[in-house]
Amino acid sequence: MLDRLPHLIAPTALSLLTGCAVMHSVQLGDIDADVVLKGKPFEIRVSEVGFDAQEAAEIAAAIAEVSGKSGDTLKDVGQVIGLFQMGPRTGKPVVDEAYSDAIIHRLRRECPAGQITGLMMVRETAEYPVVSGEIVRLVGYCRGG
Amino acid sequence: MKALTQALLLLTLAGCVHMRSLSTTSVPMDRSKPVEAQGYRLIILLLNFNNTYVDTLTQDLAAQCPGGRVEGILTKAEDIVYFPIIAHAVKVTAKGYCVESP
Numbered sequence: 001m002l003d004r005l006p007h008l009i010a011p012t013a014l015s016l017l018t019g020c021a022v023m024h025s026v027q028l029g030d031i032d033a034d035v036v037l038k039g040k041p042f043e044i045r046v047s048e049v050g051f052d053a054q055e056a057a058e059i060a061a062a063i064a065e066v067s068g069k070s071g072d073t074l075k076d077v078g079q080v081i082g083l084f085q086m087g088p089r090t091g092k093p094v095v096d097e098a099y100s101d102a103i104i105h106r107l108r109r110e111c112p113a114g115q116i117t118g119l120m121m122v123r124e125t126a127e128y129p130v131v132s133g134e135i136v137r138l139v140g141y142c143r144g145g
Numbered sequence: 146m147k148a149l150t151q152a153l154l155l156l157t158l159a160g161c162v163h164m165r166s167l168s169t170t171s172v173p174m175d176r177s178k179p180v181e182a183q184g185y186r187l188i189i190l191l192l193n194f195n196n197t198y199v200d201t202l203t204q205d206l207a208a209q210c211p212g213g214r215v216e217g218i219l220t221k222a223e224d225i226v227y228f229p230i231i232a233h234a235v236k237v238t239a240k241g242y243c244v245e246s247p
Contacts, residue, residue, distance in 0.1 A: 023196045025166030026222050028203065028239050031215040032246070036207035118203040124196050139200055 024090035024123040032117040039117075039143035042110045048099040050092030050125070050132035054081040059130065091125040092132045100136040107138065114145025165222040165235070172217035178243040180209040187234045202239045210243035217242045 057078030061071030085093060107116065119140040126133035182205035184198045206215045218241035225234045 020191060020193045021195050022193070023165070023199070023222065023235060025168075026196075026199050026220055026237050027166070027168040028170070028206075028218045028220045028241075030170050030218065031203060031207050031210070031241070033207040033210045033213055033215065033243075034246075036203055037211065118207065120199070120203055122196060122199060139203070141203070 020127050022091075022125045022127050024125065025121075026123075027121045029119040029121075030117070032115070035115055035143040036118040036141045039115075039141040040145070041139070041141050044103055044106045044110060044138040044140075045135060046100055046102050046106070047126075047133050047135040048094040048096060050094050050134045052085075052092045052130055052132070054078045054085060055092075056130045057081060090123055091127075091134045094134050099134075103136060103138055107140075110140075111142030111145035114142045116140055116142055116145075161226045163224040163226070165224050167219070167221050169219045170217060170241075173242055173244045175244045176217070176242045178210070179240065180206050180215055180243050181238070181240045182206045182209075183239070184237040185234060187232065189232055191230060191233075193235075196235075199237050202237065206239060206241060213243045213245050215241040215243055 055078075057074050061074035061078065064071035064074060110116075117140070119138060122135075122137040122139070124135045124137065126135060182202045184202055186193065186196075186198045202220075206218070209215075218239055221238045221240075223236045223238075225236060227233055
């Protein structure tokens with residue numbers, strides 16, 4: 001096992017290095033210039049943990065193979081999971097897909113009685129091996145709130 | 146011949162642009178004063194730790210339209226591959242029209 005350690009370190013280091021912020025989409029709303037230039041900026045961020053079971057199975061299969069065991073069963077499991085995760089999507093699967101609904105309540109709290117403008121919605125992922133942070137970020141400006 | 150094929154394949158794979166997202170808001174009647182802002186980040190070895198470079202887009206547009214409103218904003222996010230894995234970039238362009246506030 002120890003003689004195979006270098007083979008394990010390289011993919012592990014590589015996977016840790018890929019812990020990055022991936023932007024999926026960005027959308028700007030109409031802007032009232034005076035509010036943006038003189039108002040108060042705010043940022044709302046909601047997130048949920050994403051988990052990729054297929055990736056977990058594939059990594060487990062790779063580790064099994066490096067350790068001298070057969071990873072075929074784990075590979076098959078990964079492929080079956082993959083069949084259930086097909087289709088267009090952003091980021092990794094989450095348990096509660098309604099996590100972003102809280103944004104509208106947070107927006108009311110940020111600027112309860114003022115004018116909101118210059119809203120920018122960013123959908124991004126903090127990407128790590130197997131897990132991820134699935135993030136929705138809203139940046140805007142409030143005047144009189 | 147093999148080297149030539151590989152070089153051509155490499156050239157084909159490099160320099161691609163992918164559209165990530167596109168959105169627009171309602172377009173105003175007065176389109177006489179277009180404004181534009183851009184966010185750009187060069188990403189080496191796929192290492193990118195935040196996307197805050199887009200946060201200034203709103204202020205950049207507002208600064209070009211003091212006292213008015215920016216409407217009809219087209220936001221386009223593109224992924225540019227200069228060389229696979231080694232170097233790519235994300236470019237976000239926001240174009241709109243400055244109209245006078247009523």
